[in-house]
Amino acid sequence: MITASSTPQDGARSTADQATGPLLELAANENPLGMPSGAREAAAAALAGSDRYPDPTGARLRAVLAQRLGVAPDWLTLGSGSSEILTLTAQALVSPGQAIVSSQYGFVVYGQAATLVHARHVQVPAGADFGHDLAAMRAAIDGQTRLVYIANPNNPTGNLIDPAQLLDFVAHLPPQVSVLLDEAYTEYLTPQQRYDSIDWVRRFPRLIVARTFSKAYGLAGLRVGYGVAQPALGGRLNALRPRFNVTTPALAAATAALEDTDFLARSHALNVAGRDQLARGCQALGLRCPPSAGNFVMVEVGDAARVHAAMLQQGIAVSPLQAYGLPGWLRVSVGLPEQNERVLAALAAARPAAAARTDPA
Ligand SMILES: Cc1ncc(COP(=O)(O)O)c(C=O)c1O
Incomplete structure (x- = not known):
């Protein structure tokens, strides 16, 4: 078959x-175009040094990314794909019996992360257009909730949340609740659709933005993603992160891919x-x-x-x-x-x- x-x-x-x-x-x-040729060459060249462990801090990639995003390198956590950032966040923030909120038709890893940390997964019914019903999600948050996953755009429905509504949601959460804003597809937004979530990270200490090199950058098989959060929160993710979670070719390819605008x-x-x-x-x-x-x-x-x-x-x-x-x-x-x-x-x-x-x- x-x-x-x-x-x-x-x-x-x-x-x-x-x-x-x-x-x-x-x-x-x-990405149907595959990966940028510079990334392919960088990954191939990095094989030569792959008899050694990778740089555990991913210093070069984090430096380039930090400069690109306008944050300090210690605001960044590298993951084996952004999937790892999603699960690390649950591991860092949610204890058994506590709750994780996400929207119906949300990415499958949210449920897996809840299972991993033995949390209650509250899936809030979507709005009429399959999108996030932020008011209902806010209402679903209770004293046990520690984390909310929001994908923008959402997979598989493709919905995009109005930035003003999203910002309002993030700004009015109980203090024990963190938000992981999953932006795996953010590079595909049109200039009119774009919003500055990194600036929101500067404003909100309980917001983590997760992004990936798997989609627009064409590196799905190399497994590189990252989280952006203030150091107090990002440090908790980094403390749990497996030391060599991103390989040498993957680090090299992602760094090169960033150059190819x-x-x-x-x-x-x-x-x-x-x-x-x-x-x-x-x-x-x-x-x-x-x-x-x-x-x-x-x-x-x-x-x-x-x-x-x-x-x-x-x-x-x-x-x-x-x-x-x-x-x-x-x-x-x-x-x-x-x-x-x-x-x-x-x-x-x-x-x-x-x-x-x-x-x-
Ligand atoms: C919404 C969403 N988030 C995160 C990911 C994770 O991608 P990766 O682990 O390859 O970075 C995907 C992949 O399909 C996705 O659709």
């Missing part, structure tokens, strides 16, 4: 390969156009596709298990959202223009016959 995670081994080609060429992976919100700009432009292409194509097929601020869209296809399987048969892996409580939906990562076309063609082919018949010619 072909699955999204199946990888051909030792030169063997999977069934999808034989029928349709290599599996088109659009299930994990990676042209790559980031190209990734951004490609994403805006591709997301629009997918949204318009879905609309033309009569499929619901809410606006997304990330590098993915969510599409309502009805029998998602069937459509997912049909797409796999055509050599395209997208993400079913049953585990998120969205059984009729698929999440499609934005690809290159021709890849997006393949997705749309596969969606058109997989539609129920009745829907296809009512299609205008």
Whole structure:
């Protein structure tokens, strides 16, 4: 059986390969441009020194990042992907029996982090548009709550929270509650959508912003992310952080990737156009596709298990959202223009016959 995670081994080609060429992976919100060439070269060069342990402080990457963000290096915690920042935060702040609040349709790692620290995970019903209902989340906070996870934009729904509302939420929390603002997709925001969350970190000692090199920077397989927090809080994360959690090639690649602003700009432009292409194509097929601020869209296809399987048969892996409580939906990562076309063609082919018949010619 072909699955999204199946990888051909030792030169063997999977069934999808034989029928349709290599599996088109659009299930994990990676960058279709790959990684910046400078990052690839830096990682390859860093292999030479990888018989030694990595720099446990990640000093060079933190220095470059700190300068970029306008904070001191001790405001930064490096993680093996931002997933590790998410779990370290729960480990640092939440004791067994205490509570973590997040929104329905939130990233899967929030629940895993709650399980890891034996906390109660309170998932607050989303608003009508699948987005965070901040008023309901505020109301769900009780005396046992220690941490709130908020993803902006959210995965898998693509929602973006209005910055003024988000700031108001952060500014009016009980003193024992911290917020982890998960900005894994922040580089994809348009200039009009951007807001200065690092400035909020300067103002609020209980705010942590988590970001990653996995998405727009194209380094998903190298596993590098970071948290930004004031040193009193960041120091607690750093104290728990495994000493060598980011490898030497990963540190080198992330540092080089930060230099390549042209790559980031190209990734951004490609994403805006591709997301629009997918949204318009879905609309033309009569499929619901809410606006997304990330590098993915969510599409309502009805029998998602069937459509997912049909797409796999055509050599395209997208993400079913049953585990998120969205059984009729698929999440499609934005690809290159021709890849997006393949997705749309596969969606058109997989539609129920009745829907296809009512299609205008
Ligand atoms: C909302 C969100 N946060 C965090 C992550 C974690 O990414 P990584 O651990 O690769 O940095 C992801 C990855 O898909 C995500 O969608």
